[in-house]
Amino acid sequence: MAAGSPVNATELPLDLVNPSVSAEEPLDARDIELVQTTFKKVAEVGPEAAGRILFGHIFRIAPEAKALFSFAKDEETMWLPGSRLEKHxxxxxxxxxxxxSMLNDLEALVPVLQRLGLQHVGYKVLPPHYDVVGQAFIATLDDALQTEFTEAVKNAYLKVWKIVQATMIGDNYA
Structure with missing residues (x-):
């Protein structure tokens, strides 16, 4: 499909368990363009709102994940505007x-993700938690992008998430 062509948002249903993308496919320039273009719409939602949506999905998918976050101990206040959950x-x-924004320079992005991964080891984040966050991230994108969340866009984000996940986990759990 040519850039700028209309897309059919109902090509395939969103499947968070068995996404229709080969884990072996490399991230390419088209994927990067799709991600960078569509993430602008996520930015329009605002980081606070997008963050609340993301954590709503994380806690829906894995309620036990609340134990990893001190702000999640008080169910009544954690969703309030200005809360620690919103800030996080x-x-x-x-x-x-x-x-x-750094996808065109993976050489610069990798050390950033490696440091972030090492920090998350200290937060007691385990490799399976990355799967939960990946699913929640895809669901958040689906919410934010709506009809723009096509199969091609989903696949591009899945490829990016694979890089993020593999780099953050790295050798931290060997």
């Missing part, structure tokens, strides 16, 4: 925005 979610979304 905004930091996560802003970090993703930085990574998206």
């Amino acid at each position: 979610g905004a930091r996560v979304v802003n970090t993703v925005a930085t990574a998206v």
Whole structure:
């Protein structure tokens, strides 16, 4: 499909368990363009709102993940505007925005992700948690992008997530 051509958003249903993308396919320039273009719409939602949506999906997919976050101990206040969850979610979304902006320079992005991965070891994040965050991230993108979240866009983000996940895990759990 040519850039700028209309897309059919109902090509294939979103499948968070068995995404229709080969894990072996490399990230290419078209994928990077799709991610960088569509992430601008996520940015329009705002990092606080996108972060709340992301953590809503994380806690829906894996309620036990709340134990990893001190701000999740008080269910009543954690969703309030200005809460620690909102601030943390905004930091996560802003970090993703930085990574998206660096996709054309993976050589510079990799050390950033490696440091971030090492930090997360200290937070007691385990490799399976990255799967949960990946699923929640894809669901968040689906919410934010709506009809623009086509199969091609989803596949591009899945390729990016594979790089992020593999780099952050690295040798940290060997």
